Amino acid sequence: MDTGMVTLIGIALTFLVAVLNLIYSITNNKKTRYVNTVTTSRMKWIDSLRDKVSAFIAVTIRLLNPEWVKREPDEVSLLIRERDTLMQQIILHLNPDDPVDQALKGMVKQVFGQTARGVYSDDLATLLIQLRDATAAYIKKEWEKVKKESQEGQLPKEKAVAAQTK
Numbered sequence: 468m469d470t471g472m473v474t475l476i477g478i479a480l481t482f483l484v485a486v487l488n489l490i491y492s493i494t495n496n497k498k499t500r501y502v503n504t505v506t507t508s509r510m511k512w513i514d515s516l517r518d519k520v521s522a523f524i525a526v527t528i529r530l531l532n533p534e535w536v537k538r539e540p541d542e543v544s545l546l547i548r549e550r551d552t553l554m555q556q557i558i559l560h561l562n563p564d565d566p567v568d569q570a571l572k573g574m575v576k577q578v579f580g581q582t583a584r585g586v587y588s589d590d591l592a593t594l595l596i597q598l599r600d601a602t603a604a605y606i607k608k609e610w611e612k613v614k615k616e617s618q619e620g621q622l623p624k625e626k627a628v629a630a631q632t633k
Contacts, residue, residue: 506616513609516560520575520602523553524595527578531587554579567605574598 530546557575561568578598581591 502616506613509609509613509616512560513606513613516557517602517606519553519557519560520598523550523557523575523578524599526550526553527582527591527595528587531582531585531591550579550582567608571598571601571605574601 526546526549530543530550554575558572561572563569574594574597578591578594581588581594
């Protein structure tokens with residue numbers, strides 16, 4: 468073999484390695500961007516759900532606070548509208564097919580039903596605490612998923628398969 472042939476083989480191998488490296492980089496960057504997008508979206512969703520539930524609890528307490536018996540009808544109307552809006556937003560944040568999400572939805576609806584009576588009771592206070600604690604546990608579980616996704620750089624298999632089929 469002459470030096471020209473050795474040089475040509477060296478150039479071909481270098482080109483092949485460069486092409487393989489380019490393909491790997493493109494694939495890896497695409498996957499990383501996708502995981503980062505999903506992780507960021509999930510963190511925003513967690514924050515939004517936390518804000519909505521805490522506002523729902525606060526509005527419910529304000530609406531039925533016995534110390535505020537002599538409120539203007541307009542103020543009560545605004546609180547009712549805010550409570551109703553928050554309830555719908557919370558429900559829309561939840562997965563209609565997940566049993567844990569549906570349990571939270573049920574608790575929100577129970578709180579709504581209790582507030583329709585117009586009386587702040589011990590049952591309502593207990594229900595609000597249960598809603599707060601259940602939401603905190605739910606958010607913690609979701610946060611653990613986010614941490615795992617970001618550390619491992621991949622989504623759970625069922626989500627990755629679903630995303631690839633779209």
